[in-house]
Amino acid sequence: MREFILSPSLLSSDFGALRSELAALEEAGLKWVHWDVMDGAFVPNITFGPPVIKRLRKTSKLFFD
Numbered sequence: 001m002r003e004f005i006l007s008p009s010l011l012s013s014d015f016g017a018l019r020s021e022l023a024a025l026e027e028a029g030l031k032w033v034h035w036d037v038m039d040g041a042f043v044p045n046i047t048f049g050p051p052v053i054k055r056l057r058k059t060s061k062l063f064f065d
Helices: 015-027 050-057
Strands: none
Touching: 015 050
């Protein structure tokens, strides 16, 4: 049986509670999380950028995709 990787996106999460959103994914047994980085240059949307991801990297054991 093939193994697969489930990497849920944080795009629809509560941006004000990303630390607890990451903790909930870890508690659920997930190993990966996907970051939809949008800076307004290539798409009109703006989400989280490198500074936010860098800061949260220290708080989670998840693989950041």
